[in-house]
Amino acid sequence: MKLLALPWVFLTALFFAGSALAKPGLIDTNPFPRIEVAQHTSLIRRAEVDQSRDLLYTAADDKTIRVWQLPELKSLKVFRVPVSAGHEGQLFGLALSVDGTVIAAAGWTGWDKERTASVFLIDAQSGAFLGRIKNLPQGVSALRFLGTSNYLAIGLMGNAGLRVVDVRTQQVLLEDTEYGADIRDIVMNKQGELAVASLDKFVRLYGADYTLLGRVKPDPNATPLTVRYSPNNRQLAVGYFEHADVHLLNSDTLQVDLKIKANHLTLGKNVHSLEWLKGDHRAEQTIDRLCVAGEALKAKLVKTACFQVTHGANNSVQISDAQSYSVAHSSINGIVRWKNDWLVLLTGEPALHVMNKAGKIEYSARSSVLNFEGTSKLLALSDDAQRVQFTADNGAGELLEPMLFDVAHGQLDTKKKSVSQRGVKLIPPRQTVPGQQFDLADRYKPTLNQQALQLEAFERVESHAWSTDGNALLLGTSWALRHLDHQGKQHWIARLSASAWAVNLSEDGKWAVAALSDGTIRWFSTATGREHLAYFQHANRSDWIAWQPNGLYMSSPAGDQFLGWHINRGMNQAPDFFLAAQFERTLYKPERVQKTLLENSATPDNLVLQNVLPPRVSIRTEKLVQRASGEWALTLRIKGETLGPRPNDFIVFVNQIPVTAPSERRLGWRDRSGFEREIQLVLRDRFNELRVEAMTDHSLGLAQTTIPLPEKNSSPIRQQRDLGNLYVFAVGVSGFKNLSAEHQLDFAASDAVQFSQAMQQFGSSNYRKVNIRLLADQAEQGPTKNNIEDALKFLSQARAQDTVMMFLASHAVQDVHKNYYFVPADVTVADLKSLNDLSPNSRTKRESLISWEVFFEALRNTAGRRILIVDTCHAQGIEGRLNPASLIKRSVSSLFPMLLASAKDEDSQEYAPAGRGLFTHGLLEGLQQTTASGRTLTVQSWFDQAVPLVTQLRDQTIGQQTPQLIATSEMRNWQILGQ
Numbered sequence: 001m002k003l004l005a006l007p008w009v010f011l012t013a014l015f016f017a018g019s020a021l022a023k024p025g026l027i028d029t030n031p032f033p034r035i036e037v038a039q040h041t042s043l044i045r046r047a048e049v050d051q052s053r054d055l056l057y058t059a060a061d062d063k064t065i066r067v068w069q070l071p072e073l074k075s076l077k078v079f080r081v082p083v084s085a086g087h088e089g090q091l092f093g094l095a096l097s098v099d100g101t102v103i104a105a106a107g108w109t110g111w112d113k114e115r116t117a118s119v120f121l122i123d124a125q126s127g128a129f130l131g132r133i134k135n136l137p138q139g140v141s142a143l144r145f146l147g148t149s150n151y152l153a154i155g156l157m158g159n160a161g162l163r164v165v166d167v168r169t170q171q172v173l174l175e176d177t178e179y180g181a182d183i184r185d186i187v188m189n190k191q192g193e194l195a196v197a198s199l200d201k202f203v204r205l206y207g208a209d210y211t212l213l214g215r216v217k218p219d220p221n222a223t224p225l226t227v228r229y230s231p232n233n234r235q236l237a238v239g240y241f242e243h244a245d246v247h248l249l250n251s252d253t254l255q256v257d258l259k260i261k262a263n264h265l266t267l268g269k270n271v272h273s274l275e276w277l278k279g280d281h282r283a284e285q286t287i288d289r290l291c292v293a294g295e296a297l298k299a300k301l302v303k304t305a306c307f308q309v310t311h312g313a314n315n316s317v318q319i320s321d322a323q324s325y326s327v328a329h330s331s332i333n334g335i336v337r338w339k340n341d342w343l344v345l346l347t348g349e350p351a352l353h354v355m356n357k358a359g360k361i362e363y364s365a366r367s368s369v370l371n372f373e374g375t376s377k378l379l380a381l382s383d384d385a386q387r388v389q390f391t392a393d394n395g396a397g398e399l400l401e402p403m404l405f406d407v408a409h410g411q412l413d414t415k416k417k418s419v420s421q422r423g424v425k426l427i428p429p430r431q432t433v434p435g436q437q438f439d440l441a442d443r444y445k446p447t448l449n450q451q452a453l454q455l456e457a458f459e460r461v462e463s464h465a466w467s468t469d470g471n472a473l474l475l476g477t478s479w480a481l482r483h484l485d486h487q488g489k490q491h492w493i494a495r496l497s498a499s500a501w502a503v504n505l506s507e508d509g510k511w512a513v514a515a516l517s518d519g520t521i522r523w524f525s526t527a528t529g530r531e532h533l534a535y536f537q538h539a540n541r542s543d544w545i546a547w548q549p550n551g552l553y554m555s556s557p558a559g560d561q562f563l564g565w566h567i568n569r570g571m572n573q574a575p576d577f578f579l580a581a582q583f584e585r586t587l588y589k590p591e592r593v594q595k596t597l598l599e600n601s602a603t604p605d606n607l608v609l610q611n612v613l614p615p616r617v618s619i620r621t622e623k624l625v626q627r628a629s630g631e632w633a634l635t636l637r638i639k640g641e642t643l644g645p646r647p648n649d650f651i652v653f654v655n656q657i658p659v660t661a662p663s664e665r666r667l668g669w670r671d672r673s674g675f676e677r678e679i680q681l682v683l684r685d686r687f688n689e690l691r692v693e694a695m696t697d698h699s700l701g702l703a704q705t706t707i708p709l710p711e712k713n714s715s716p717i718r719q720q721r722d723l724g725n726l727y728v729f730a731v732g733v734s735g736f737k738n739l740s741a742e743h744q745l746d747f748a749a750s751d752a753v754q755f756s757q758a759m760q761q762f763g764s765s766n767y768r769k770v771n772i773r774l775l776a777d778q779a780e781q782g783p784t785k786n787n788i789e790d791a792l793k794f795l796s797q798a799r800a801q802d803t804v805m806m807f808l809a810s811h812a813v814q815d816v817h818k819n820y821y822f823v824p825a826d827v828t829v830a831d832l833k834s835l836n837d838l839s840p841n842s843r844t845k846r847e848s849l850i851s852w853e854v855f856f857e858a859l860r861n862t863a864g865r866r867i868l869i870v871d872t873c874h875a876q877g878i879e880g881r882l883n884p885a886s887l888i889k890r891s892v893s894s895l896f897p898m899l900l901a902s903a904k905d906e907d908s909q910e911y912a913p914a915g916r917g918l919f920t921h922g923l924l925e926g927l928q929q930t931t932a933s934g935r936t937l938t939v940q941s942w943f944d945q946a947v948p949l950v951t952q953l954r955d956q957t958i959g960q961q962t963p964q965l966i967a968t969s970e971m972r973n974w975q976i977l978g979q
Contacts, residue, residue, distance in 0.1 A: 029568050032083060033564075034577070035563060036577070039350075039365055044058050045094070047346055050100040055076075057103060060350065065127075066078050069687070071354045073364065073365040079122055081120050082571055086112065088112040089108065093119075095143035098147065100124060102149055102167075104167075107140055110136075116136055117137075128574055129572060129573055139156070140156060146192070155182070161179040180202075182198065183198050191208060192208030194206040203224055203227060203254060205254055216249075216255075228276055229276070230276050230290075231281075231288050232281070234311055237292075239270070239272065239273065244271055244294055245261055262305055272331060273335040277291065286310070292335075303327060304324065304325050304355065327345055327355070327361065328351065328353070332348075342354060349367060349395055368538055370400075371395065372517065372519075373393060374501070375392065375515065376476075377502075378390065383427070384511075384597065390405075405537070405544070407535075407596065410546070412556070434470070436449065437450065448484075460478045463514075476502065477500060479495060479497070491529075492529030496514075498518040499516065501517055503515075511523050533548060542556060551580075554590030555889075565578050587609060609699070613643040613699065614699035615641060617639070618638070619636060619692055621634065621707065631684055637679075642674050646672045646696065648695055648697070649695055650675070650692060650694040650695075651693045653895060655689050658863050659800035690705050691895075725799075725803075726770045727794070727795060729804070730773070730775070732752025732776040734748045736827055739832075749778065749779075749809075750916060753776050758928075766977050771794075775791055788850060796862065806858075806866070807871075823849065828848045831847070832849075859894060871908055871919045888900070902919070902962060909961050911953055922945070922949035922950050930978070937976045939965070940965070947963050
């Protein structure tokens with residue numbers, strides 16, 4: 001995703017003009033909604049590499065610092081700084097201490113509150129704040145630790161210049177204010193000398209004692225953006241904004257020794273980034289490589305060019321022909337060296353790429369945020385704005401197939417269709433209206449009927465749309481929406497923290513809709529300018545979330561993993577961040593969010609989540625040691641601080657498998673204000689995703705991190721695979737003693753029996769022991785409500801290395817409030833009839849039905865791999881057809897796969913020739929075929945074998961039956977059978 005591509009020469013004017021809009025005072029502690037996709041969502045400004053630990057730290061305009069494992073670019077952690085709805089929190093400078101323990105980060109940090117800027121000092125492992133350098137007169141544009149972890153060089157914006165500060169004492173060791181513009185880059189050589197590039201066109205050199213040794217304009221007509229010392233310290237390479245030439249300066253005299261013409265190789269118009277790679281060093285000469293990159297030209301791939309630089313006797317310098325490598329369709333904003341001859345490239349999409357010595361991109365991490373740039377004419381609305389059609393750039397200058405989101409039904413349509421095929425009138429933005437002359441020849445100075453429209457300094461019009469009657473004009477700009485009348489008089493302004501790439505006005509005149517550079521689409525009332533709804537579409541085209549300002553949301557099953565709320569804790573502590581998924585029990589209200597635009601009434605801004613905050617959970621690695629077996633033992637310290645309701649328990653997951661036994665999870669009264677535990681875990685994989693949950697009655701405390709094992713152990717430990725024990729909990733109900741004959745089922749009880757028998761047969765050779773608990777019509781225990789709920793305790797025996805399967809076959813129903821129930825053998829007619837009862841307390845009366853929450857809670861309280869298989873059906877005459885959406889949502893949140901026999905509004909058919917339910921028949925046949933072939937059976941391959949049989953054997957007169965597998969990619973690969 002590209003953001004507003006303002007060059008650095010405009011940054012100071014932009015941000016300090018914008019500062020007039022901010023009011024000083026206490027830092028805002030209201031929750032800020034933020035998109036979270038485990039990647040940067042806007043321009044990556046800086047990067048630092050911890051060479052000893054193979055860690056990459058990156059800072060971006062999205063106000064986050066992210067930690068990555070090299071070379072795979074595996075996302076490990078995210079650190080946050082205080083933010084506001086405006087620019088507060090944007091990071092332009094990042095530095096890593098020499099010992100790799102401390103991060104310094106700054107930019108537009110502290111200005112909104114204190115009218116001075118700050119540098120945050122952050123623990124590089126935990127993200128905790130260690131201190132703050134305060135009272136800086138302008139924003140920070142560059143940072144560099146100087147040969148020790150104690151001294152920090154701070155480059156400031158405007159004419160505030162350079163400071164060197166002792167971070168321990170806050171003593172200022174150097175203050176040079178003789179600057180005319182922002183400092184852009186700071187580097188240090190082996191002798192402790194500093195070279196500084198500034199937008200005032202000077203390169204300055206400071207001695208190890210911080211005295212100014214000299215300054216020079218290497219090119220009086222160009223602005224230096226980046227500087228780097230050669231490995232032998234004899235040359236200082238300088239890249240510029242205005243052209244793609246690189247100048248090599250003598251590091252003692254700052255005189256130009258050599259000019260390198262790079263424009264024909266980089267295909268760019270400037271050099272944003274430089275990096276030296278150390279080569280062959282001999283007595284008489286050294287041969288190094290200098291890699292350069294810059295900004296893209298239109299419709300061209302950006303290339304990184306690496307030159308061979310030979311330093312000979314008598315300080316001679318020679319340049320050999322360069323090799324160039326195609327990298328990206330957007331600018332390359334930074335290059336950092338890793339392991340001497342590999343490079344990490346920061347591109348404007350935003351994305352990260354790891355390139356080997358031969359110029360091959362080995363690994364990439366791209367944003368999952370849609371790029372709406374270039375789609376200003378394509379944001380189409382239904383007349384009431386309930387449906388919005390949109391597209392996005394795929395990163396290569398090509399548009400994706402349009403997607404349609406329906407607010408009133410909470411549905412996303414990604415199928416390739418024309419507007420007519422979608423069956424709804426969709427209206428694109430009206431770019432012109434008769435009698436109105438809207439001129440965008442200069443997007444910074446637009447005119448309407450030859451009259452200038454009032455914008456702020458450096459504010460740029462990115463999109464516009466007229467109302468149906470031509471009486472209103474909506475402007476989408478760099479950081480705002482402006483609603484004007486037909487004479488250009490402003491009705492209202494809505495300030496944004498992103499650019500409005502596309503806008504539209506609904507035909508009924510009620511809604512202004514904008515697609516923003518943060519990947520969201522937002523609905524504003526044309527009457528008030530207030531935001532009523534926001535929508536985020538993940539780039540995978542399936543996950544999404546829509547939310548109101550008060551926090552209530554609806555989403556795809558995993559969509560609430562991509563939105564969270566940032567809550568500041570003052571300026572001296574790391575903020576809190578809570579995902580929407582942590583408030584599922586409180587805020588997941590799809591039926592209410594679907595009515596947002598229909599009711600057109602302002603939703604309250606006060607977030608419900610502030611009353612039900614979960615515990616603040618943190619994870620810290622204490623020790624990681626390798627055992628003689630080759631496994632790694634991790635000692636983990638977990639800490640929880642109560643912020644709202646008291647937590648009931650905590651669970652530790654490794655790679656989405658709960659590893660803490662039920663007896664270890666309980667939190668008692670002594671833990672009411674917080675808890676602390678030390679846990680030992682066994683790790684076997686290269687990357688081990690750790691997740692700690694602490695559940696309250698209303699919300700979920702959560703901490704997540706990834707623990708990498710040393711690269712030499714990147715392959716899983718090769719040893720005899722231990723699948724542990726298998727636990728099977730199977731319930732099948734065919735006979736219902738209180739219901740009429742038409743409500744009886746033929747094969748549900750038989751399904752449970754046959755499933756249990758099959759798992760006993762096939763599991764005995766794959767697991768240490770197979771444990772079965774069967775409740776069916778003819779079994780030892782009948783499937784009554786009491787028996788079922790009591791038998792669920794059986795699952796608590798499972799351990800981390802075990803596998804748990806829950807199989808359920810019966811009727812499944814829902815009430816008018818969309819509560820879901822499993823129907824046991826002793827269900828009463830009165831309880832089934834009450835499903836249509838609108839009174840809120842009707843649910844408490846249904847003593848003979850089993851809420852699906854009972855099964856989900858039982859699985860949540862179980863260790864090991866957990867799999868839920870549901871082959872339930874709906875009989876005519878029973879009220880409340882089951883919609884599995886909520887079940888799917890809960891299984892995703894609870895981190896276990898769910899295999900469903902059918903989709904929404906479909907019947908689960910029975911297959912009389914085999915005496916089974918059709919989906920169960922497909923699963924059992926898959927077991928049989930896999931065992932006969934000797935192949936390994938995973939969750940995914942098991943499902944894949946069942947689906948074709950269902951499709952082939954279903955009764956077409958009944959209708960479709962579409963089995964569903966709801967699972968993450970990790971869960972899909974869980975092994976069920978086979979060594």
